[in-house]
Amino acid sequence: MDKVREHIASLFKLSEGQASIFLSEFTRKEFKKNDIFMESGKICNKIGLIERGLMKCVFNKNGDEIIFEFAFENNFISDYYSFLTNTPSAKEIRCIEDTTVYVITRESLERLGRDHPFIESMSGQMNQMLFLKMHDRLKSSLLDSAVERYIKLISERSDLVQRIPQYLIASYLNIKPETVSRIRKKYII
Template sequence: MKELKKHVRTLFDLSEKEAEIFLSQFTRVSLSKNDVFMPTGKVCHTIGLIEKGLMKCVYHRNGEETVFEFAYENSFISDYYSFVTLTPSEKEIRCLEDTIVHTISRESLEKLGKEHVFIESMSRKINERLFLRMHERLKSMLLDPAAERYQKLVAERQDLTQRIPQYLIASYLNVKPETISRIRKKISNRP
């Protein structure tokens, strides 16, 4: 929890006391590999903050899985669309590794927001970051070649390519697994 507090303080420019207040309403949950954090079809009323582990967010269509995003240490995780609109989730969030996640309910978060002004500022910053991240991802999917999208993923977290199976990386980048093999081969052959 110490690392999470440090991360939250830095991310939102909070004092030690503010970070403690915010994190005090979170509950530590241990999940195993393949456990579902958020199932398809249920309204999401929870936001998680990952201490350790890795999750994937996927859409299911015609028996196929399409990876929307990965979440790992120090990442917030939720079906934010479902959380905001109060509509059933269209995606599933599942653990790729044994995971420790700290969760907060909508009710607790709203209560905190009413009691502490700085929570509103945090909420705005989270919304801005989510928008910017989705904008960059969409722009990259439309404009960047697959190799560049792969390199951006690696630049974000180099260890992800060791932790995530190649077929899931391919799904996330919207390419075939063979394309990932070719990209990796080109990168490893560079002087």
């Protein structure tokens, strides 16, 4: 938990005490590879903070998985749309690896926010970060070539190429697996 506390303190510019208060309502949970963190069709009432491991958020379209995002160490994970709107999730969140995650419920987070004003500020910062991340992803999917999207992914997290099967990377980038193979052969040394 110490590394998680340090990360939260750094990310949100909190004191160690504030980070401890924020994390005080989180519960440590262990998931095995292929375990489901969040089921599609259910209202998402929790947020996870990954200490170790890797998860994927997927939409199901006619039996095919469409990768929306990957979440790994020091990332928050949730269906934030479902969380904010209190509506059933259209996504499933599943572990790609054995994963350790700290989980907080909506009720606990709201209680912390009422008791500690700095947590409301954190919420605003998180909303800004999520907006910017989604904006960059959408802009890239509209304007960048498949090669540019792949290179961006591996430049941000080169270890993901070793951890995520090629067909999942292809789904995330909205390209065919054989395109990923061609890109790897031609552009990656």
